[in-house]
Amino acid sequence: MEVHDAYTNMSIDEAILESIRDNKAEPTMRLYRWKPSAVSIGTFQSMEKEVNVKRCKELGVDYIRRITGGGAVYHDYEGEVTYSVIAPLEYFPQGIHESYRLICGWVIDGLKRLGIEASFVPINDIVVDGKKISGNAQTRKQGVLLQHGTILYGVDARKMFSVLKVSNAKISDKMIKSVEERVTSVSSYSKASITELYEALLKGFTKGKDFKLGELSGDESSRAAELAETVYSTRDWNFSR
Amino acid sequence: MDSFAEQKVPGGKLVGVKLSYGRKIKSIQILGDFFLIPEETVFKIEKALVGTSVRASNDEIVGKINKVIAMSGAEMLGITPEAIAETIKLAIHPPEAKI
Numbered sequence: 001m002e003v004h005d006a007y008t009n010m011s012i013d014e015a016i017l018e019s020i021r022d023n024k025a026e027p028t029m030r031l032y033r034w035k036p037s038a039v040s041i042g043t044f045q046s047m048e049k050e051v052n053v054k055r056c057k058e059l060g061v062d063y064i065r066r067i068t069g070g071g072a073v074y075h076d077y078e079g080e081v082t083y084s085v086i087a088p089l090e091y092f093p094q095g096i097h098e099s100y101r102l103i104c105g106w107v108i109d110g111l112k113r114l115g116i117e118a119s120f121v122p123i124n125d126i127v128v129d130g131k132k133i134s135g136n137a138q139t140r141k142q143g144v145l146l147q148h149g150t151i152l153y154g155v156d157a158r159k160m161f162s163v164l165k166v167s168n169a170k171i172s173d174k175m176i177k178s179v180e181e182r183v184t185s186v187s188s189y190s191k192a193s194i195t196e197l198y199e200a201l202l203k204g205f206t207k208g209k210d211f212k213l214g215e216l217s218g219d220e221s222s223r224a225a226e227l228a229e230t231v232y233s234t235r236d237w238n239f240s241r
Numbered sequence: 242m243d244s245f246a247e248q249k250v251p252g253g254k255l256v257g258v259k260l261s262y263g264r265k266i267k268s269i270q271i272l273g274d275f276f277l278i279p280e281e282t283v284f285k286i287e288k289a290l291v292g293t294s295v296r297a298s299n300d301e302i303v304g305k306i307n308k309v310i311a312m313s314g315a316e317m318l319g320i321t322p323e324a325i326a327e328t329i330k331l332a333i334h335p336p337e338a339k340i
Contacts, residue, residue: 042274044283046259049272069318071255071274096278096316123254123276123318140278241270 001031001198006038006062011227015220016086021142027087029205031198034075038062039163042070046241052165061163065238070137072164079154081197086146100124103147107134110204114190131184152185153194246332254319260332266293275319282315295333302326
């Protein structure tokens with residue numbers, strides 16, 4: 001499982017998208033973690049409205065805008081695994097809902113290998129016992145589909161709501177309980193380690209597919225480094241809304 | 242005048258608008274956790290709405306948004322053009338201002 005900072009993680013996804021667009025790479029799936037922990041916001045969200053930037057700086061938590069829509073996600077290094085699937089559009093159903101259902105099915109398959117019965121709830125959620133365990137976000141650019149998503153391994157609601165912008169008055173025990181009633185994680189249903197979650201997801205994503213474990217090409221690595229420096233780490237991008 | 246309003250679309254996502262306006266909309270940003278593919282369509286929608294009279298009907302605003310979506314071949318998920326129009330009206334006429 002890869003581990004990178006926020007800027008590198010988002011840059012790698014986009015560099016692979018470009019590489020596939022240019023027929024220089026095979027369809028790719030990544031499983032990764034974020035170090036340092038980070039908050040990512042949807043491409044249409046306001047950083048200032050969604051993220052307590054001051055608290056992020058105090059805690060050493062990165063903050064970044066994604067190229068995909070959807071909501072703010074706290075990617076805790078110890079408590080979350082992210083995936084991305086990047087491939088030409090022709091590999092997927094034409095409809096956005098159907099392609100969400102297909103890819104989320106791979107996450108559900110992975111969770112099932114840990115004994116967790118999850119289901120897909122449109123538009124972009126995966127739930128267990130009615131509680132969200134995974135959020136997913138898809139974009140389609142230049143003939144390529146990119147979907148990334150988060151799978152919660154453990155939930156630290158207090159930390160999550162110290163970096164996501166909720167007023168102090170709302171960070172009450174009542175609020176946290178309410179979050180815990182709506183959100184769940186792998187560790188609530190399984191004793192699997194985060195590495196075992198990775199292995200289960202890897203099997204879920206690759207089931208029935210020819211695949212090989214690989215690394216970024218030299219071009220992808222250098223393009224990712226360029227994107228991290230010129231886009232994803234910049235204030236112009238992250239605070240554009 | 243600057244204003245902001247947001248609302249949750251029932252069964253859908255959050256949509257917000259950040260507005261600067263006089264008699265017409267001077268600038269607008271559409272915010273939220275919705276999906277719009279291709280994402281660049283949001284800039285075209287915002288551009289199309291600049292210059293719209295603050296007295297414009299919801300139908301007029303919806304018409305402008307739908308025109309951009311159609312021309313861009315875009316797909317909007319989690320919110321609707323109607324919800325954007327309602328949120329614009331909410332920003333211009335916040336509930337507290339109603340008599």
